[in-house]
Amino acid sequence: MQFTNTQKRASAWCLIAALLVLALWQLGPVLTPFVVAAVLAYALTPLVNRIDGWGRGRMPRVFAVILVELLFLVTALGIVLMIVPIVAKEVPLMREQVPLLVDRLSTGLTPWLAQFGINVSLDVASIKAVVLKYLNANYEEAFGSLLSSLKLGGSVALTVIGNAVLIPVALFYLLMDWDKFVGRLLELVPSPMRTSFDSFTKEADSVLGQYLRGQLLVMLAMATFYAVGLALFGLDLALPIGIFTGLAMFIPYLGFGIGLLLAILAGLLQFASLKALVMVAVVYGIGQVVESLFLTPRLVGERIGLHPLMVIFALLAFGQVFGFVGVLVALPASAVLLVGIRRLKASYMASKLYKG
Secondary structure, rough: OOOOOOHHHHHHHHHHHHHHHHHHHHHHHHHHHHHHHHHHHHHHHHHHHHHHHOOOOOOOHHHHHHHHHHHHHHHHHHHHHHHHHHHHHHHHHHHHHHHHHHHHHHHHHHHHHOOOOOOOOOOOHHHHHHHHHOOOOOOOHHHHHHHHHHHHOOHHHHHHHHHHHHHHHHHHHHHOOOHHHHHHHHHHOHHHHHHHHHHHHHHHHHHHHHHHHHHHHHHHHHHHHHHHHHHHHHOOOOHEEEEEHHHHHHHHOOOHHHHHHHHHHHHHHHOOOOHHHHHHHHHHHHHHHHHHHHHHHHHHHHHHHHHHHHHHHHHOOOOOOHHHHHHHHHHHHEEEEHHHHHHHHHHHHHOHHOOO
């Protein structure tokens, strides 16, 4: 049996694609900081180019790169540091409120369970002693326990520290020479395929730009909603918790989950009543419904042409296959795949196989 030239070319491309997928699969942990840096470089390069254009002839491109990267790092660090005032205020409150909450739990939970024939005897004094021991520990003891935990999970700690160092370094070099990197990749595209490839990348670039703008609008809208909603319930830490929850949504599920836990903790310590749970249920419940069923599908999903169900499936699928990095790149990667699927569908509809 003799293969045609078309079949040979198709087989060669399939083999190349399989080898690339295998390499990405095996080198996944190593590629993580470079993939994250590449995504950030793609998003930040237009801003670098604009600043570089304003100062062309008066300052080198490196100054624009340093300025944009510093702005990004300060913004990211600012989001993380929003947790600091929350922790600084909550620890003293926990020392005051936890013993009272334990007493209330004991006096309220034990009789309620007894109605169902469940007899539970809580050693309130021991629970208080254990909790207060950790809450009253000084910073030296806390630092010592942190060091011991880092020793136990050394590989995880080294990975986190390594990524924290590698991502900014890789981002700097990518921002400096982004056009050169893209140009070298384009050189690998066969000449007969260049027109189709350029058309594909232009459409994918447009879709990704719409995704980034839509995601930014969602984050700002939800940060405002959570801050205002928690403030209306009288929560003292409404502003940092609300802003953190909204801006941390660029990490799907994780950002929302951390914000939810912070709100529950702050509410229980400040109100020490069911008002805290009602506050969280109302604000975060409404927020999740509005974000999941309206904002993200309208501002992100529709902009990139993804149905709300496809948005959810993309997050779960990419997270399952590629882990945390997969969750980060799920929607932009899905947008690029969607452009490819549209083109394959158009080719199939125009083919003899479909028309018979």
